[in-house]
Amino acid sequence: MKRRRSVARAAKTKPGKNAAPPKCAPKLALGQLDRHLGYFLRRLQIWVFQDFIETLRSMKVRPAQYSVLLLIEANPGRSQAVIGQTLGIERARLARLLHEMERRKWVARRASGSDARSHSLHLTADGEKELAKIKSLAERHEARLADHVGPKRHRQLMDLLRDFG
Amino acid sequence: MKRRRSVARAAKTKPGKNAAPPKCAPKLALGQLDRHLGYFLRRLQIWVFQDFIETLRSMKVRPAQYSVLLLIEANPGRSQAVIGQTLGIERARLARLLHEMERRKWVARRASGSDARSHSLHLTADGEKELAKIKSLAERHEARLADHVGPKRHRQLMDLLRDFG
DNA sequence: TATTGTTATACTCTATAACTATA
DNA sequence: TATAGTTATAGAGTATAACAATA
Numbered sequence: 001m002k003r004r005r006s007v008a009r010a011a012k013t014k015p016g017k018n019a020a021p022p023k024c025a026p027k028l029a030l031g032q033l034d035r036h037l038g039y040f041l042r043r044l045q046i047w048v049f050q051d052f053i054e055t056l057r058s059m060k061v062r063p064a065q066y067s068v069l070l071l072i073e074a075n076p077g078r079s080q081a082v083i084g085q086t087l088g089i090e091r092a093r094l095a096r097l098l099h100e101m102e103r104r105k106w107v108a109r110r111a112s113g114s115d116a117r118s119h120s121l122h123l124t125a126d127g128e129k130e131l132a133k134i135k136s137l138a139e140r141h142e143a144r145l146a147d148h149v150g151p152k153r154h155r156q157l158m159d160l161l162r163d164f165g
Numbered sequence: 166m167k168r169r170r171s172v173a174r175a176a177k178t179k180p181g182k183n184a185a186p187p188k189c190a191p192k193l194a195l196g197q198l199d200r201h202l203g204y205f206l207r208r209l210q211i212w213v214f215q216d217f218i219e220t221l222r223s224m225k226v227r228p229a230q231y232s233v234l235l236l237i238e239a240n241p242g243r244s245q246a247v248i249g250q251t252l253g254i255e256r257a258r259l260a261r262l263l264h265e266m267e268r269r270k271w272v273a274r275r276a277s278g279s280d281a282r283s284h285s286l287h288l289t290a291d292g293e294k295e296l297a298k299i300k301s302l303a304e305r306h307e308a309r310l311a312d313h314v315g316p317k318r319h320r321q322l323m324d325l326l327r328d329f330g
Numbered sequence: 331t332a333t334t335g336t337t338a339t340a341c342t343c344t345a346t347a348a349c350t351a352t353a
Numbered sequence: 354t355a356t357a358g359t360t361a362t363a364g365a366g367t368a369t370a371a372c373a374a375t376a
Contacts, residue, residue: 026247031239032300033232037310037319038213040326042228045210046253048203062365063207067198074196081334082191088211090367095336109335117334117375135197145202153325154202160318160325161205227342246357255344260359282352282357 048145055141059134064089066138068097069131072107072121079118080109106130213310220306224299229254231303233262234296237272237286244283245274271295 033039052063061069064087071083084094098121101107106127109119123131146154198204217228226234229252236248249259263286266272271292274284288296311319 026243026251028236028243028247028251029239031235032303033235033239034327036303036307037323037326038210038217038228038307039232040323041206041210041213043253044326045203045206048206052203063203064366067204070196070198071193074194074198078191078193079334082193086191086193088208090369091335092337092369093366099336115334115376119335138197138201142201142203149329153329156325157322158202158205160321161202161209162199164314164318229343244357255346256358257346257360258343260357264359277357280353280357284358 044149047148051144051148052138052141055144056134056137059130059137061134065097065101066134068094068101069106069123069127069134072123073128073131076122077120079112079115079120081118083121101127209314212313216309216313217303217306220309221299221302224295224302226299230262230266231299233259233266234271234288234292234299237288238293238296241287242285244277244280244285246283248286266292 030039049063052066056062056066067087068083068089071086072078075083080091080094080098083089084091089097098107098109102109105124108122108124110122112118112120149157195204214228217231221227221231232252233248233254236251237243240248245256245259245263248254249256254262263272263274267274270289273287273289273292275287277283277285314322
């Protein structure tokens with residue numbers, strides 16, 4: 001043993017794959033984990049995020065960005081505070097997120113008429129055009145998800161989760 | 166406006182609350198978000214993690230650590246590779262996670278008899294004692310979760326999510 | 331005094347690369 | 354050559370603190 005303190009210093013020799021290989025599942029006992037809804041929720045959530053990110057890689061859009069774009073589209077002119085509260089995104093984080101989307105010319109922050117402190121958020125023409133493409137990829141992702149869990153289970157989960165909260 | 170470049174430099178005056186206030190929900194239109202299972206999955210997942218972390222704050226145990234402890238308890242002697250694959254935790258991250266748990270004297274890494282490269286993982290007596298406390302707190306969290314979504318929905322979600330995968 | 335948006339910092343988590351010891 | 358475990362680093366995401374402008 002003794003494998004510590006002897007490390008890489010940006011030597012760069014070969015690519016070297018390190019990602020978790022598919023392999024056969026080892027099938028361990030889950031113990032108490034089997035009684036935690038959060039565990040199963042999280043397993044599926046990981047799958048969803050990975051598939052979403054993979055499916056939308058060409059557009060370089062992450063789940064949080066996508067949700068912000070959709071919310072601005074459905075509620076143009078609202079403030080950052082309201083968008084952030086609805087999605088549960090910290091206003092500090094949302095500020096940086098929007099800065100990036102402004103840089104990409106997808107979103108415009110205009111002065112609010114009623115309150116000089118707040119910005120009113122809008123999609124640009126470019127943003128709307130790009131969002132159309134993004135939405136079609138997101139639909140492809142959703143179809144894959146329905147296929148992954150089974151169409152019936154997909155519908156049941158949607159019903160259960162949507163009409164609470 | 167013009168609120169950029171004029172910033173804090175560890176001035177430290179007052180605590181100042183910055184966290185998202187509860188407030189009344191602004192009730193925005195969700196648009197296409199309403200058709201994405203991942204969105205609702207994530208909303209609930211965020212609630213679960215926050216409640217779990219809060220409930221187990223006194224033990225300083227996070228969800229990933231908890232899942233590793235349970236899996237070692239249910240499968241003593243297995244290797245890091247197998248534990249990590251089962252939980253979907255990168256081996257790099259698991260190594261640091263276990264380093265921390267070893268420091269706390271909850272987990273012991275022993276040499277494997279069959280393969281000198283791998284470690285076999287076990288709970289220490291201390292680890293088992295602490296895990297008992299942790300599990301009782303985790304049960305309290307699970308009860309709160311059942312209360313949050315409703316006992317019936319909790320059971321339905323568990324059934325749907327458990328028997329797939 | 332409180333709120334909106336901003337920047338900064340620290341920590342967790344994920345992903346990847348590179349290294350060692352061993353197979 | 355491949356695998357198990359380690360360390361390092363970079364990027365998201367979360368949480369918190371502090372600030373300027375405004376209410």
